Amino acid sequence: xxxxxxxxxxxxxxxxxxxxxxxxxxxxxxxxxxxxxxxxxxxxxxxxxxxxxxxxxxxxxxxxxxxxxxxxxxxxxxxxxxxxxxxxxxxxxxxxxxxxxxxxxxxxxxxxxxxxxxxxxxxxxxxxxxxxxxxxxxxxxxxxxxxxxxxxxxxxxxxxxxxxxxxxxxxxxxxxxxxxxxxxxxxxxxxxxxxxxxxxxxxxxxxxxxxxxxxxxxxxxxxxxxxx
Numbered sequence: 001x002x003x004x005x006x007x008x009x010x011x012x013x014x015x016x017x018x019x020x021x022x023x024x025x026x027x028x029x030x031x032x033x034x035x036x037x038x039x040x041x042x043x044x045x046x047x048x049x050x051x052x053x054x055x056x057x058x059x060x061x062x063x064x065x066x067x068x069x070x071x072x073x074x075x076x077x078x079x080x081x082x083x084x085x086x087x088x089x090x091x092x093x094x095x096x097x098x099x100x101x102x103x104x105x106x107x108x109x110x111x112x113x114x115x116x117x118x119x120x121x122x123x124x125x126x127x128x129x130x131x132x133x134x135x136x137x138x139x140x141x142x143x144x145x146x147x148x149x150x151x152x153x154x155x156x157x158x159x160x161x162x163x164x165x166x167x168x169x170x171x172x173x174x175x176x177x178x179x180x181x182x183x184x185x186x187x188x189x190x191x192x193x194x195x196x197x198x199x200x201x202x203x204x205x206x207x208x209x210x211x212x213x214x215x216x217x218x219x220x221x222x223x224x225x226x227x228x
Contacts, residue, residue, distance in 0.1 A: 002026045003048035003120060003127045008038040008064070009082065010056050014105075018051065021109035022116075035064035042074055046181070048127045049120060052099075054083035062097055069098035078123040080115060082107075125168035132167045134227055137211045139167055148209030158183070159202040166215065166225035175222040199223060 005022060009015040010033045019029045030047060032038040035056050041047075050068070054061040061081060068074045081099040095102055100119045103112060121128050131140045136149045141164060146153045155163065161183045166174075174182075176192035184190055203212040216224045 002028060003116070003124075004028045004030065005116070006030045006032065006038060006041055006047040006050045008032045008035060008050065008056065008061065009053045010034060011053075017109075018112065022113070025113050027116075035059035035061065038064060039067070042068070042077075045185070046074065046077060048124055049078040049080065049116060051080050051082055051116075054081055062093065065097040065099055076123070078119045080119060132164070134167055134170060134225070135211070135214065136209070137167070137206070137214065139164055146205075148206060148211050151209060153205055153209065155205050156201065158198050159205060162198055162202055163206075166223075170225045170227050173218045173221050173224045179222070195223075 005027050007015060007018055007022075007029055009018065009031075012033075015031055015033070019031060022029050030041055032041055035052075036058055038050070038052070039059075042050075052061045052065060056064070061083070065079060065081070068077060068079065075098070079099045080101045080103060081097075082103055082105060084105045100123055101115050103115055117128070121130065125132070129141050131138060131142075133139075138147045139160075140146075144160065146155055146160065146163065162179070165179070165183050176195040179195050180190055180192065184194075199215060199217075203215055206212040206214070214225050214227070216226050218224055
């Protein structure tokens with residue numbers, strides 16, 4: 001599945017090469033040549049993943065990474081550091097800032113794509129193409145189909161995204177505000193009660209196969225998909 005990737009890299013040739021290869025792989029690339037420019041982009045909308053160069057003019061990549069991890073709104077964005085530094089201590093420093101991975105330049109486009117896929121699968125599985133199945137309920141992002149005990153289920157687009165997010169983050173309690181950010185999109189101004197409406201529609205679609213019971217209401221907190 002295509003991901004929106006923020007690339008923060010100040011070297012034009014490297015920026016162009018990375019952006020071209022990732023675009024060819026189907027991703028949507030947003031470019032910034034400084035941490036300050038990257039911060040402005042993130043203030044407007046959250047990307048699915050950030051590729052962040054260590055050595056940047058002004059604020060360094062390490063400093064920007066620390067700011068991202070200190071902010072509740074941005075701390076969960078998957079982050080991969082790009083750097084020419086190969087010393088073990090530098091790698092440790094990069095990972096200790098909260099980076100999910102660390103790639104030393106030069107690297108091949110195939111390696112970068114593999115690292116991105118691995119980080120997204122681990123940190124943001126809802127933006128991957130991997131099918132997911134829980135207790136006889138199967139969702140396939142590529143074909144956009146859902147099956148309950150091998151029977152096809154009819155879901156609207158929002159209910160599909162909502163179910164995909166729940167199934168890729170089972171057993172976690174999600175507030176309405178968090179679901180709005182993750183399913184509807186950051187900076188989309190929708191009433192939180194809208195979530196309740198779509199939860200009811202989702203449960204209705206799953207009722208025929210008995211999978212509606214997987215979606216639990218946690219009073220005062222939000223919703224959870226339970227596999228137990």
